[in-house]
Amino acid sequence: MFASTAPSAPMVALRRALQPGQPISGQSLARSLGVSRTAVWKMLEDLRAWGYRIDAAPRRGYRLVSAPDLPLPWEVAMALPPSLAGLPVHFFPVVGSTNDEARRLAEAGAPAGTVVVADRQTSGRGRRGRTWLSPPGGLYFSVLLRPQLEPRLVALLSLASAVAVTRAVQSAVPGAGARVKWPNDVIAGGRKLAGILAELSADQETVRFAVIGIGINVETPELDPARAGGGLPPIGLRQLGWTQPRAEVLGRVLAALHRLLGGFEPGQLPAAALVAEASSLLAWKGEEVEVRTPFGSWQGRLAGLAGDGALVLERPGGARQSLYAGDVTLREAGGPPAADPGGPGSIERGG
Missing domain, CATH: 3.30.930.10 (Bira Bifunctional Protein; Domain 2)
Incomplete structure (x- = not known):
């Protein structure tokens, strides 16, 4: 099943109108959405197909029981x-x-x-x-x-x-x-x-x-x-x-x-x-870190960001270095830097 494009205004309005514990009649829905009752019924069936539980009772109307946790x-x-x-x-x-x-x-x-x-x-x-x-x-x-x-x-x-x-x-x-x-x-x-x-x-x-x-x-x-x-x-x-x-x-x-x-x-x-x-909002700002790049690794205090978004390291001796890519790891006092290989549990965004 596939939902696509900008959601129609009637579907958004229908979803807003359907609330747990608050029944609403099909006639009221049709009037507020500006569509026919047949169109309302079809939209309700579409929602049910996606996993919504919607009760219908004579003279009371429709009531949302539950909605799926889907980013529809x-x-x-x-x-x-x-x-x-x-x-x-x-x-x-x-x-x-x-x-x-x-x-x-x-x-x-x-x-x-x-x-x-x-x-x-x-x-x-x-x-x-x-x-x-x-x-x-x-x-x-x-x-x-x-x-x-x-x-x-x-x-x-x-x-x-x-x-x-x-x-x-x-x-x-x-x-x-x-x-x-x-x-x-x-x-x-x-x-x-x-x-x-x-x-x-x-x-x-x-x-x-x-x-x-x-x-x-x-x-x-x-x-x-x-x-x-x-x-x-x-x-x-x-x-x-x-x-x-x-x-x-x-x-x-x-x-x-x-x-x-x-x-x-x-x-x-x-x-x-x-x-x-x-x-x-930068993590580990002011802390000792290591930055691993394809061209080598650098250690120093994470000083902040340059105007173009580069990471600024303060190296031993006070010199500053800007880095444009790499994996940053926090250096533990008295120990080697932790590995950060990416992958499951260490997310490199799956595009």
Whole structure:
């Protein structure tokens, strides 16, 4: 089963009208939605096919008994602010990769802000070609952006996405202690909660479009025994205290990302404000860390972020060094730095 495109206004209105313990007649629904009673019946059957339990009683009407925890387009629409009404949302129960599907839609002319979300991915991936398992029940989605941005500044899109997830988690679970782990992860309590993968279509001077893939653990995933000895352990939103549906989390992230970028098709990225906010949320700021890159490893105190989103290390002796990619690990006092290989339990966002 597949739900696609921006949810229709009648379906959103129907879903808002259906509340547990509050029966409403078919005639009232038809009148408020501006459709026929036959159309109301068909929409109710569509909801039932998705797993909604809806009771119907003569002279009393319809009553919602339960709704599935699926980020369906109309559920996401209800979680969004009015400024994002009509945002195109494509839902897949199973997809190879939400990033791949978003790229296909981008090539076909889909507008900025188009969202692809899945209950499960079969070919999730992360940075540097790493595989990422995406079991059912997580929150896996991609957002299509069409920014007027130089390719060299694309790292700011990943950073903005990490800030958006962090802000969404902070608003949903204030005591979670969510932080941005540069360059593309979100951690809570020293454990990995989410990861991000940005992919571009660009030439040397301009970005045609960008696809930002975001994966958030909802339940804490089981560790792959082969990797259990390395990397930050995972944690899920449920273990942090989150009890609401996944669509609510997605709505909060999209609203935060839209604010941070100044829109999904911004004329000019508010880089200074974005970097300042990311720096305020940076994990391990002021701590001794190691940054491993394809070109070697560097150790020093994590001083903050440069204006273009680069990580700034204060090296022994006081010299500062800017790094644009790498895996950051916290150095334990008196011991070697912990490994952080990525993969299941150590999320490299599966786009």
